[in-house]
Amino acid sequence: DADVTQTPRNRITKTGKRIMLECSQTKGHDRMYWYRQDPGLGLRLIYYSFDVKDINKGEISDGYSVSRQAQAKFSLSLESAIPNQTALYFCATSDVGQGETQYFGPGTRLLVL
Amino acid sequence: AQSVAQPEDQVNVAEGNPLTVKCTYSVSGNPYLFWYVQYPNRGLQFLLKYITGDNLVKGSYGFEAEFNKSQTSFHLKKPSALVSDSALYFCAVRVLDSNYQLIWGAGTKLIIKP
Numbered sequence: 001d002a003d004v005t006q007t008p009r010n011r012i013t014k015t016g017k018r019i020m021l022e023c024s025q026t027k028g029h030d031r032m033y034w035y036r037q038d039p040g041l042g043l044r045l046i047y048y049s050f051d052v053k054d055i056n057k058g059e060i061s062d063g064y065s066v067s068r069q070a071q072a073k074f075s076l077s078l079e080s081a082i083p084n085q086t087a088l089y090f091c092a093t094s095d096v097g098q099g100e101t102q103y104f105g106p107g108t109r110l111l112v113l
Numbered sequence: 114a115q116s117v118a119q120p121e122d123q124v125n126v127a128e129g130n131p132l133t134v135k136c137t138y139s140v141s142g143n144p145y146l147f148w149y150v151q152y153p154n155r156g157l158q159f160l161l162k163y164i165t166g167d168n169l170v171k172g173s174y175g176f177e178a179e180f181n182k183s184q185t186s187f188h189l190k191k192p193s194a195l196v197s198d199s200a201l202y203f204c205a206v207r208v209l210d211s212n213y214q215l216i217w218g219a220g221t222k223l224i225i226k227p
Binding site: 004040104 | 122147149155156157158159164203207215217219
């Protein structure tokens, strides 16, 4: 969905480095999510935010932190990257309403050496 | 524990034939059910959802899915497959008491052969 953008699209980093993945949306949605995708495991929720002042841990938050700078921006940080954080990371947004369909960004492919 | 299963890692179908991608779920409460598709090097795209009402839901690109409460299934179908349908398909479920989080299946790779 072009209304949800992620930067960078690809990133190679070294073990122990701090990195930040950024997500911006123009859909006007209040709710934002960070997922990681690993082959054969589907998507796993890292953090989610229902508004600027509401941030919640997901299924696999250890080793990650987030910042909701504005309604439209939600950043994911890896404070000290490790190789098993190599994955495809997706940001998603949803609006409050029936079903709350989530809309996804194009993903960031992260390789930790 | 609440879960979603996509029992087939891969489904192979000849172009023009009907296709089915299976999804079953185990959740408490009334579920909201979703299908998403992921094309290579792309994000996930929403295909369709079931909230309430008619058990047969129609979505994008000619796909449809049937909610079967007794079998706790939500299989994705298309009457005539196209090569361009080749992608990774994910089923997801939301339960109202889960703080609106989605429970995701592991994904099924659909390969349509010319």
